[in-house]
Amino acid sequence: MKLAVLGATGETGRALVAEALRKGHTIKTLLRDKKKLPSLTHPEDTGTIEAVEGGLHDEDAIEEVIRDADAVVICLGAGKNTPPVTVVQDGVRAVIQAMKKLNKRPRRLILLTSSNGDPPQKKNPLNFLWHQAQLFVLNNAFKDHEKAEQLCMAEGDWLQYTILRPQRLVPAESTGYTLYGPTPPFNTAPTPQADRAQ
Helix, strand or coil, rough: CEEEEEEECCCCHHHHHHHHHHHEEEEEEEEHHHHHEEEEEECCCCCEEEEEEEECCCCCHHHHHHHHCEEEEECCCCCCCCCCHHHHHHHHHEEEEEEHHHHCCCCCCEEEEEEHCCCCCCCCHHHHHHHHHHHCCCCCHHHHHHHHHHHCCHHHCCCCEEEECCEEEEECCCCCCCCCCCCCCCCCCEEEHHHCCC
């Protein structure tokens, strides 16, 4: 499979790239500095990776990254909560714009945001209170995630998107993973990045 990846040098992006290369996939990624590319590869990789140098506001670079891809994976993160935090929505907006220029190709987009993008129902008070506390502490980053999700949802049927909303991500080995429905049970346990990469 040919994957276009935005956010490949972050902790989750590195886990995703490592897993994809291990499984023999072809990756094209956007890097501000191509010198970071060797840090994403391992001798035992069976897949290949190529980098295009540029940023999220470089339309030509984004188009080059996603052209010929089967799917685009966005695992961007600001790494901070001080406003303005718009990196995730900027990435989604740039990718959707590039897809449209390329005749809505590729059509598949996978977006990593946060479990706080799916507010729990008030009938589960512990979940609801935990959600509100996290929103208070990290509200700028979560607003960025929310806007990015809204951009995907606004595109209609042509865009086939999947939104992953894991709990707190940590660098750790895979433990296996469970997919929940819209409202996961109350759980503050971290999610290993390797689980999301699979």
